[in-house]
Amino acid sequence: MVIVFLVQVWSIYNVWHAVPSWSLAMDTWTLAGTIAYTQAFALFESLLILGLMVTLAVILPRNWYKERFVAQSSVAIILAAVASVLAHLYGQDWGMWNTRGFLTWLGIMFCLILVAFILVARFERLQRGFEALADRLLILSSVYIAIGVVSLILVLIRNI
Amino acid sequence: MIVKLHRREFLKLAATLPLLKLAWDWERLSSASRISVQGSAAPNVVVLVFDALSATNMSVYGYPRETTPNLSRIARNATVFHRHYAGGNFTSPGTATLLTGSLPWTHRAFHLYGTVARQFEENNIFKVFSDGGYQTLAFTHNELSAVLLYQFREYLDSIKFAEQFFSNTHFEKDHTAAFLSERVIEQGHRGVGWQLPSSLFLSVMYQLWRTRWKTDMQRQNRQDFPRGLPAPSPAPFFYRLEDEIDWVLEQVAASSKPYLGYFHFLPPHEPYNPRREFVGIFDNDGYVPVPKPPHHFSNGYSNKVLWRNRKEYDEYIAYVDSQWGRLFDSMQQRGLLDNTILVITSDHGEMFERGILEHITPTLFEPITRIPLIVWRPGQQERVDIQALTNNMDLMPSLLSAVGLPIPLDTEGEVLPPFSQTAPNPQRSVFTIEAKSNPKNGPLRIGTIAMVKDRYKLIHYFGHEGFEDEYEMFDLFNDPEELDDLYLSQPDIARELKIELTAKMNEMDQPYEKG
Numbered sequence: 001m002v003i004v005f006l007v008q009v010w011s012i013y014n015v016w017h018a019v020p021s022w023s024l025a026m027d028t029w030t031l032a033g034t035i036a037y038t039q040a041f042a043l044f045e046s047l048l049i050l051g052l053m054v055t056l057a058v059i060l061p062r063n064w065y066k067e068r069f070v071a072q073s074s075v076a077i078i079l080a081a082v083a084s085v086l087a088h089l090y091g092q093d094w095g096m097w098n099t100r101g102f103l104t105w106l107g108i109m110f111c112l113i114l115v116a117f118i119l120v121a122r123f124e125r126l127q128r129g130f131e132a133l134a135d136r137l138l139i140l141s142s143v144y145i146a147i148g149v150v151s152l153i154l155v156l157i158r159n160i
Numbered sequence: 161m162i163v164k165l166h167r168r169e170f171l172k173l174a175a176t177l178p179l180l181k182l183a184w185d186w187e188r189l190s191s192a193s194r195i196s197v198q199g200s201a202a203p204n205v206v207v208l209v210f211d212a213l214s215a216t217n218m219s220v221y222g223y224p225r226e227t228t229p230n231l232s233r234i235a236r237n238a239t240v241f242h243r244h245y246a247g248g249n250f251t252s253p254g255t256a257t258l259l260t261g262s263l264p265w266t267h268r269a270f271h272l273y274g275t276v277a278r279q280f281e282e283n284n285i286f287k288v289f290s291d292g293g294y295q296t297l298a299f300t301h302n303e304l305s306a307v308l309l310y311q312f313r314e315y316l317d318s319i320k321f322a323e324q325f326f327s328n329t330h331f332e333k334d335h336t337a338a339f340l341s342e343r344v345i346e347q348g349h350r351g352v353g354w355q356l357p358s359s360l361f362l363s364v365m366y367q368l369w370r371t372r373w374k375t376d377m378q379r380q381n382r383q384d385f386p387r388g389l390p391a392p393s394p395a396p397f398f399y400r401l402e403d404e405i406d407w408v409l410e411q412v413a414a415s416s417k418p419y420l421g422y423f424h425f426l427p428p429h430e431p432y433n434p435r436r437e438f439v440g441i442f443d444n445d446g447y448v449p450v451p452k453p454p455h456h457f458s459n460g461y462s463n464k465v466l467w468r469n470r471k472e473y474d475e476y477i478a479y480v481d482s483q484w485g486r487l488f489d490s491m492q493q494r495g496l497l498d499n500t501i502l503v504i505t506s507d508h509g510e511m512f513e514r515g516i517l518e519h520i521t522p523t524l525f526e527p528i529t530r531i532p533l534i535v536w537r538p539g540q541q542e543r544v545d546i547q548a549l550t551n552n553m554d555l556m557p558s559l560l561s562a563v564g565l566p567i568p569l570d571t572e573g574e575v576l577p578p579f580s581q582t583a584p585n586p587q588r589s590v591f592t593i594e595a596k597s598n599p600k601n602g603p604l605r606i607g608t609i610a611m612v613k614d615r616y617k618l619i620h621y622f623g624h625e626g627f628e629d630e631y632e633m634f635d636l637f638n639d640p641e642e643l644d645d646l647y648l649s650q651p652d653i654a655r656e657l658k659i660e661l662t663a664k665m666n667e668m669d670q671p672y673e674k675g
Contacts, residue, residue: 007360014358018349022340024599025271030337037341038358045362084364088356091364097371158334 001134001141002074003053004046006081008144011042036154043148049077068120071130075116083109202294202418202563203538204500206408207555208487209258209422210480211251211302212429212519214509215244215530217474224447227477230485231504234536238502239544239578241533245551245612246508249519249528249594251304254507254552255424259308260284261556261571263591265604265668270595273304275311275336277600283568285420285556286315292565295419297411301399301426303339305507309422310335318411322404322426323397374398387433387472390426401427401480405487412496418563427480428510430518432472434479441478442471449512450641456627457523458515470512488536498538501562505552506531522594524610524619525642529592537562537578548584549612550576551591589613589660597623603669611661612636618647618657620665631658 015038022031053073057066065072087096087105095101120127215221220228220235221242247257248264256262256269260280264270268277276284286296298309299320306321306328313319313332321328331338346366348355357363374391377398381389389398408423415421449467454460484504491497509528510519519528533550535558553573560567561575577584595607606623615637621630633647633654647654 010360011358014348014356015344018340018344021272021349024597025274026336026600033334033337034341037338038344041341041345041359045359049361081360084360087364087367091367097368098375099372102368155334158337159331 001137003049003077004043004141004144004148005137006077007046007049008039008042008141008148010081010085011038011045015039033154033158036151036158039147039151040155043145043152046148053077065117068127070134071120071127072117074130074134075120076113079113079116080109083112202292204412204415204419204421204496205289205294205503205559205563206412206421206500207258207423207503207505207559208484209255209305209424210428210504210506211424211426212508212510213477213480213506213532214511214527215242215532216509216527217470217477218532220534221532225442225445225474227474228481228484230481230488231532231534234484234488234504235534236543237540238534238536239540239546241535241546241548241550241576243547243549243612244505244531244533245529245549245590245592245610246506246531247552247592249508249521249524249592250596251302251507252308253593253595254531255302255305255308256280258505258507258552258555259286259312259422261553261568261573263551263553263572263668264593264595265665266572268600269308270593270598271600272596273307273336273340274596274600275307279570281311281314283570284312284315285422285559286312288556288560288565288568289420289563290315290317292563293417294563295415295417296422297415297419298422298424299404299408299411300424301404302424302429303343305424307336307339310339320407322399384435385433386436386439388431390431390433399426401425401483402486405483408487409490409494409496412491412500413494418499420559424507425480428473428476430473430510432469432476434476435482438475438479438482440475442474450643452513452641452643454515455523456630457521457624459517459521461515461517466512466515466517469517473510473512497536500538501559502536503555503559504532504534504536505555507552522608522621522624524592524594524608526617526636526640529610535576535578540578544578546577546584548577548586549588549590549614550574550584586614589664591664601672603672604665609661609665611657611664613657613660616646616653616657617642618654618661620658620661633657 015035019035022034026034057069060066083105091097096105120130217223218228218231219226220232220240246254248254248270252272252274253264253270256267256274256276257264260267260276260283262280267280269275286298290296296316297318298316300306300309301322303323309316309319310332313335325339325342327335327338327342343349344357345359346357346363348357378388389400391398404425408421412419412421449470451463491500508519509531511517511521511525511527513527514523514525516523521528531552551573554576555573557567557571557573558576558579562579590612592610593607595604597606598604608619608621610617610619615635617634617636619632621627631647631654632645633650634642634644635646
């Protein structure tokens with residue numbers, strides 16, 4: 001739920017900046033279609049990240065990840081999202097877009113996630129906190145999933 | 161109700177089958193013969209559009225720097241239009257004007273990534289040539305013109321967009337929406353201050369891949385292109401004009417039917433990155449552009465910066481010119497020009513003055529609006545110079561007239577010499593329109609319109625913040641650099657032009673006014 005929430009909110013926020021100029025140039029049907037592609041892609045991106053998390057949970061030893069899947073996935077995705085936003089904003093200044101810079105960024109992010117994993121495993125209150133957060137995002141995320149599914153249907157209709 | 165078919169009736173029906181087959185074959189044979197008749201006589205048409213090419217920077221039009229020696233050579237047997245104007249000041253309106261034979265206030269493609277009004281999906285150069293039995297080919301480097309070409313894809317036998325976008329191959333049917341969303345997903349929306357990709361995670365990987373690929377490409381080509389390979393800054397691709405020219409040669413050589421080829425190349429659009437042999441050719445040549453005071457819409461560039469960019473632009477034009485020469489000579493050697501009309505033009509110009517760089521500006525001075533038009537025809541023995549006012553909207557009716565195809569009734573353009581039987585109208589007014597901040601289906605409330613009539617040019621700025629309703633007027637014969645604004649000093653002429661422009665604007669807005 002945290003994945004869907006973050007991916008979709010970021011997508012809607014950025015697409016929204018384009019909507020005023022699109023609405024000048026397009027009719028409503030094309031505008032709806034253009035937004036639909038972006039939201040359908042956000043749904044795909046969410047599923048892809050979720051798939052990655054689930055695969056990790058299957059591969060890793062049970063007591064490392066699977067037992068605290070919701071809390072640890074939530075904290076991992078929040079940290080990864082912050083790192084990605086920083087990369088978009090400052091990647092050029094940091095010289096991040098070459099192999100060395102990217103690996104450094106990836107390494108720092110991985111270390112932070114690892115520390116967060118350990119903290120969540122050690123402190124039950126922290127674990128419960130992230131589980132509660134995921135729980136509270138359930139309704140909002142359901143709305144975003146619905147937006148993604150409707151967008152996907154719209155994309156299909158436009159391409160039939 | 162079920163109709164029972166008796167054996168005898170069935171046999172009667174079966175006997176008519178050969179006749180039906182014959183009728184079908186006859187239709188095929190007759191249509192094939194129509195094409196082959198056309199094929200034996202109808203000329204091919206090649207339209208070469210070079211993006212952001214200003215006539216004011218071309219030596220073939222009298223520019224002091226020798227930027228176009230090859231084009232001057234080609235022009236010895238061609239028709240050269242000296243007062244030819246673009247329909248708009250950037251790719252979407254400029255290209256749509258050429259492809260529809262109408263101005264932006266009619267075709268409505270005046271936005272970034274704009275598409276034409278629905279009626280022009282059925283009324284464009286590709287449709288008419290295609291209906292006339294022509295093979296239609298199109299290529300573009302420019303994503304704005306790609307949006308238009310995909311809108312006309314139904315009438316294109318072959319379309320190539322230089323950039324490899326997912327939407328080009330997987331969403332051809334719904335290209336505009338898919339393409340714009342793909343750009344936003346990968347890189348953010350172009351044209352606004354805020355530009356971040358709408359994909360949170362995958363775009364990071366994309367950015368890494370794109371930057372690494374760019375670096376590799378630049379490294380590989382550093383020897384030939386010391387300033388880097390040409391690449392439009394927001395786009396994730398590079399190109400070499402040489403490769404695209406070779407591709408065009410292959411395409412036209414392989415065409416068996418008469419064809420219309422529309423080839424839209426990005427050079428000399430920025431970045432101005434020519435091959436090594438053209439870098440620095442105008443260093444210390446003594447040429448000093450005319451200094452001009454900053455305009456209300458100045459972006460604050462100093463003359464030093466503007467003139468350095470201008471010099472690099474001129475070098476880039478010289479490089480492009482070398483490719484014109486190569487293309488022309490190759491086509492001639494292979495006999496591909498024996499029955500081909502060759503057109504060289506642009507979609508808009510480029511500007512290096514008044515504190516304004518390139519063409520993203522609400523102004524419509526000559527460097528942005530005046531573009532080349534050179535028409536080469538087989539058998540023309542000498543250069544013909546046309547001084548009449550012309551516009552890119554005239555190209556479609558002129559080419560249709562040249563090959564004997566009907567001109568759609570609502571085309572605004574006129575048939576130009578040498579294809580017209582009558583002399584150009586000396587009282588004609590031509591327009592260039594900047595209107596990107598208006599709704600597609602509404603009257604024009606914010607923008608700039610330039611009207612050129614005889615020797616005068618009237619520019620009307622309307623709806624701009626702090627520049628609500630302003631006019632400028634220049635005498636292009638006595639003041640080709642547009643330095644002396646005559647709007648206040650010659651009120652009678654200004655009033656006359658203003659009345660005509662206002663009437664025209666009201667006429668074009670009328671279908672979009674409410675009530």
